[in-house]
Amino acid sequence: MRFHTFLLKYGEIGIKGKNRYLFEDALVRQVRYALKDVPGEFKVYKKQARIYVDCDGEYDYEEAAQQLKKVFGLVGICPVVRLTDKGFDELKKDVVSYMDEMYEDKAFTFKVESRRSRKTYPKNSMEISRDLGEAILEAFPEIRVDVHHPDVTVNIEVRDEVYVYSQIIPGAGGMPVGTNGKAMLLLSGGIDSPVAGYMVSKRGVGIEATYFHAPPYTSERAKQKVIELAQKIAEYSGPIKLHVVNFTDIQLYIYDQCPHDELTILMRRYMMRIAEHFARKDGCLGLITGESIGQVASQTMQSLAATNDVCTLPVYRPLIGFDKQEIVDVAEKIDTYETSIQPFEDCCTIFVAKHPVTKPNIDVIRRSEERLDEKIDALVSEAVSTAEILDIK
Ligand code: ATP
Ligand code: MG
Numbered sequence: 001m002r003f004h005t006f007l008l009k010y011g012e013i014g015i016k017g018k019n020r021y022l023f024e025d026a027l028v029r030q031v032r033y034a035l036k037d038v039p040g041e042f043k044v045y046k047k048q049a050r051i052y053v054d055c056d057g058e059y060d061y062e063e064a065a066q067q068l069k070k071v072f073g074l075v076g077i078c079p080v081v082r083l084t085d086k087g088f089d090e091l092k093k094d095v096v097s098y099m100d101e102m103y104e105d106k107a108f109t110f111k112v113e114s115r116r117s118r119k120t121y122p123k124n125s126m127e128i129s130r131d132l133g134e135a136i137l138e139a140f141p142e143i144r145v146d147v148h149h150p151d152v153t154v155n156i157e158v159r160d161e162v163y164v165y166s167q168i169i170p171g172a173g174g175m176p177v178g179t180n181g182k183a184m185l186l187l188s189g190g191i192d193s194p195v196a197g198y199m200v201s202k203r204g205v206g207i208e209a210t211y212f213h214a215p216p217y218t219s220e221r222a223k224q225k226v227i228e229l230a231q232k233i234a235e236y237s238g239p240i241k242l243h244v245v246n247f248t249d250i251q252l253y254i255y256d257q258c259p260h261d262e263l264t265i266l267m268r269r270y271m272m273r274i275a276e277h278f279a280r281k282d283g284c285l286g287l288i289t290g291e292s293i294g295q296v297a298s299q300t301m302q303s304l305a306a307t308n309d310v311c312t313l314p315v316y317r318p319l320i321g322f323d324k325q326e327i328v329d330v331a332e333k334i335d336t337y338e339t340s341i342q343p344f345e346d347c348c349t350i351f352v353a354k355h356p357v358t359k360p361n362i363d364v365i366r367r368s369e370e371r372l373d374e375k376i377d378a379l380v381s382e383a384v385s386t387a388e389i390l391d392i393k
Helices: 015-037 061-068 088-102 125-139 193-201 220-237 247-257 260-281 301-308 324-333 363-368 373-385
Strands: 007-012 043-047 049-056 076-081 110-118 152-158 162-165 182-186 204-213 241-248 389-393
Touching: 007 015, 007 162, 007 301, 015 043, 061 076, 076 088, 076 373, 088 125, 088 152, 088 162, 110 125, 125 152, 125 162, 182 193, 182 260, 193 204, 193 220, 193 324, 204 220, 204 260, 220 241, 220 389, 241 260, 241 373, 247 373, 260 301, 260 363, 260 373, 301 363, 363 389
Parallel strands: 110 152, 182 204, 204 241
Antiparallel strands: 007 049, 007 076, 043 049, 076 162, 152 162, 241 389
């Protein structure tokens, strides 16, 4: 079937007035961005509370649909056949051929739903639905009408041309990126943080990211893996500014000065501080982590409190109540799972203690940090100023 247009439906009740217009404009922008590398010419515009993508020349349908499925804010993607109006008898024939081509097996129920934005059309919408329904019934003996719970709704919209569609591909849901500011994701090579970034971005939030590595203890391959994960998130969130921070000296220094069972917590506190520094500099409104209560020693309620203690921006933890399997399910859906499970050392796992504290006391942790003195400030400044900045598309 040759489709000439995508009709894009969006949800989110309650976007009214000025907000609706911002929402739609952001959506148009995101749709254009999603299609920019798809072969073909696409005209994206809004009209009567819908977004349309006209694809008049040759284009790659599969790839276009694939890309549209990643645009947050869309709830449905309808591929449309546009027919030139050559009178109602021709329309009947064309709609019958449409049904024939779309549905090889016709043992299903249907109804026709019509709208007429061209009021001069000789039939009203009731008549259009009834007469086209009849034509379909006559053409295909197995097909049945069910006006209450049809398997297929054939939508007819009479404008200058006649739009026909019956398929609704589910969209990604959420809100268009750019309608809810920006946040800084602490992105490791694990399973959780990419999912956390995806989930916050789904609510319309643009993403920046910070990754801490510890060369030569962690390899170039580990860094490549994080870049690959950022690319996968960027397919949904749009471009990501990724900060790659060399954390080696900070880690070695903490290792040298502090009790080893507190190492992970102390390291996490420095990660939060550094990520927050970049976040503030770029106007991010919060931090995002992939933490989930009780998953590991560093994610007990006490550990989370100890990590949170150093943050002044809100920390968003969208996976907080998720079980591992639930996180894995999302990772598989967004195609980050296979990359995440590649076995490369994360900077945290190298210096990790055999028996880390599971119930750190914040006062004790703060006292341990006092041993780090001014030297740690110099190391942090060094790490910040030498961070590598990558634009991930
Ligand atoms: P993940 O699967 O996201 O790595 P995890 O279960 O391994 O999570 P931790 O290693 O305790 O958990 O990390 C908790 C969170 O801290 C991560 O989800 C991530 O947001 C952040 N984080 C951990 N290590 C790094 C790192 N090397 N660089 C950036 N952020 C990190
Ligand atoms: Mg990890």
